[in-house]
Amino acid sequence: MLEDRRTELLERQGIAFRFTGVASRRLGWIADPAGIDSQTLLALGNSRSAPPPDPAPRDVREWLDSARADVLFEATSLNVHDGQPAVDHIHAALQHGAHAITANKGPIVHAYRDLRDLAATRGKRFLFESTVMDGVPVFSFFDQLPAIRLQGFHGILNSTTNVILAEMENGLSFEDALKKAQELGIAETDASHDIDGWDAAVKTAALITVLMDYPIKLPEIDREGIRELTGNAVRNARRDGWPFKLVCRAKRTANGVEASVRPEKILGTQPMARISGASSYVYFETDIFPGLALTEENPGIYATAYGLLADLVRAVGAKSDKNK
Numbered sequence: 001m002l003e004d005r006r007t008e009l010l011e012r013q014g015i016a017f018r019f020t021g022v023a024s025r026r027l028g029w030i031a032d033p034a035g036i037d038s039q040t041l042l043a044l045g046n047s048r049s050a051p052p053p054d055p056a057p058r059d060v061r062e063w064l065d066s067a068r069a070d071v072l073f074e075a076t077s078l079n080v081h082d083g084q085p086a087v088d089h090i091h092a093a094l095q096h097g098a099h100a101i102t103a104n105k106g107p108i109v110h111a112y113r114d115l116r117d118l119a120a121t122r123g124k125r126f127l128f129e130s131t132v133m134d135g136v137p138v139f140s141f142f143d144q145l146p147a148i149r150l151q152g153f154h155g156i157l158n159s160t161t162n163v164i165l166a167e168m169e170n171g172l173s174f175e176d177a178l179k180k181a182q183e184l185g186i187a188e189t190d191a192s193h194d195i196d197g198w199d200a201a202v203k204t205a206a207l208i209t210v211l212m213d214y215p216i217k218l219p220e221i222d223r224e225g226i227r228e229l230t231g232n233a234v235r236n237a238r239r240d241g242w243p244f245k246l247v248c249r250a251k252r253t254a255n256g257v258e259a260s261v262r263p264e265k266i267l268g269t270q271p272m273a274r275i276s277g278a279s280s281y282v283y284f285e286t287d288i289f290p291g292l293a294l295t296e297e298n299p300g301i302y303a304t305a306y307g308l309l310a311d312l313v314r315a316v317g318a319k320s321d322k323n324k
């Protein structure tokens with residue numbers, strides 16, 4: 001994505017860049033401050049291992065130093081329990097003096113305030129637009145709504161379950177619909193994160209934590225997945241005009257915020273009932289605008305990468321607000 005938009009980034013935003021490091025469990029910590037060309041990086045991504053640089057960085061701090069990183073893109077797998085190792089990676093980047101950009105929801109749910117405050121102290125940005133609804137500007141949307149009060153929201157934030165429910169409506173059992181979603185590459189081999197509602201709950205928690213300024217813990221979210229739904233129940237609900245959807249909800253109360261993720265029957269004329277396939281939807285209730293909605297129709301595979309790229313522009317672009 002970065003290579004593909006190199007010209008636009010330079011001409012429209014004044015951003016020139018080079019890749020000076022890449023890391024994963026398989027590859028270890030690879031750094032070269034002179035730059036690594038993108039073809040080499042793509043080849044590394046497809047390989048099982050890489051020759052270690054000499055001397056090889058031993059941890060994220062040494063790696064950031066060796067790469068002389070200005071920006072870190074953090075995209076490790078989601079760890080719903082404590083957000084690690086992503087929290088440590090982002091912490092290290094901000095300490096190093098780099099902007100930190102992530103697609104990983106774990107650090108938002110487990111360490112948002114610490115990382116936000118550290119970024120402010122270091123004069124750097126901690127940005128995470130790809131964590132919810134891929135690259136759709138959900139968090140940035142609220143930058144355009146200063147001093148507004150968000151009272152609550154509802155929506156469909158997990159596309160895998162939406163696809164599985166549609167396949168069940170078309171005649172498949174839960175097990176066969178899951179298998180089909182896995183064959184299509186929509187559901188992972190271990191799809192429990194999606195079907196048990198964890199992914200939707202973590203996204204709900206991220207929106208509540210950042211936009212409602214309430215650091216909700218995952219166990220506080222009343223969570224139920226779609227595993228117990230039978231094909232007949234799903235088909236009957238659709239036939240009756242009240243299809244099942246895995247719905248995320250949050251509402252401000254006198255004591256904080258109440259939230260749930262669970263299958264609900266939605267009246268067929270409601271916007272949520274018409275969210276099909278891999279699409280997502282969120283409806284915000286604010287004190288000024290009673291209802292504001294964002295819909296993402298069938299995102300392609302570049303949507304998440306685009307969110308990371310847009311965060312880069314927010315952090316270092318000529319038009320970015322350096323005072324944030």
Ligand SMILES: NC(=O)c1ccc[n+]([C@@H]2O[C@H](COP(=O)([O-])OP(=O)(O)OC[C@H]3O[C@@H](n4cnc5c(N)ncnc54)[C@H](OP(=O)(O)O)[C@@H]3O)[C@@H](O)[C@H]2O)c1
Nearest residue numbers: 024025026027075076077078085103104105130131134304
């Ligand atoms: N895919 C999407 O459309 C999407 C959308 C929104 C948000 N996200 C979020 O973006 C992140 C990445 O998604 P993905 O689908 O690419 O996940 P993934 O398939 O699990 O890949 C994660 C990558 O992180 C590396 N990694 C995992 N644990 C690591 C560790 N402890 N240290 C170093 N590297 C580690 C893996 O390297 P190895 O292969 O070497 O283990 C792999 O390259 C996740 O947090 C996900 O929730 C993804």
